[in-house]
Amino acid sequence: MVTSKHSTNPDPDPASPFDSPLGRAVRDSAQQIWLAGLGAFAKAQEEGVKAFDNLVKEGAELQRKTQSAAEDRFGGLADGLADKVSAMAEQVGAKAGAQWDKLESIFEQRTARALERLGVPTSGDLARLAQRVDTLTAAVEALTVQSQAAARSRAKAAKKPKASLKPAVKAGAKRAAKSA
Secondary structure (H helix, E strand, O other): OOOOOOOOOOOOOOOOHOHHHHHHHHHHHHHHHHHHHHHHHHHHHHHHHHHHHHHHHHHHHHHHHHHHHHHHHOOOOOHHHHHHHHHHHHHHHHHHHHHHHHHHHHHHHHHHHHHHHHHOHHHHHHHHHHHHHHHHHHHHHHHHHHHHHHHHHHHHHHHOOOOHHHHHHHHHHHHHHHHH
């Protein structure tokens, strides 16, 4: 009998591609990449907040110095200028905050795409899985209750005494005696 190398029946116990040394190395590298990504995300969040707070602090200090210098130089004109500078500082702060939010959003999207490519389940996937487990658990419990009820009814039926065969045997004997 001739067998082909490309069988349509898969090997019943195929070795996982991750069991080879190369597979383990790839798996370990993927794990390190994942951990590095999480570390980078945490560091970016931590340092980003610190950087933003520092920028706000420096902006407030600059605004104070600018107002002070304007008052010294221009006297009464400084009030209007200070208001304009304050308004501009608020606009700059708002724009910086919007840019930071945009940067954070881009980072989160890229991290989510990387996690998806690695096959890491999302919180939505886990919630759907938990819901399915709850549904299956309820179904199994219902079937268990039904099975136990059926077993009890079978046990009751088995305990009932069966009708005696003696009256039927006597009636049969009487008929036989009459016909003889």
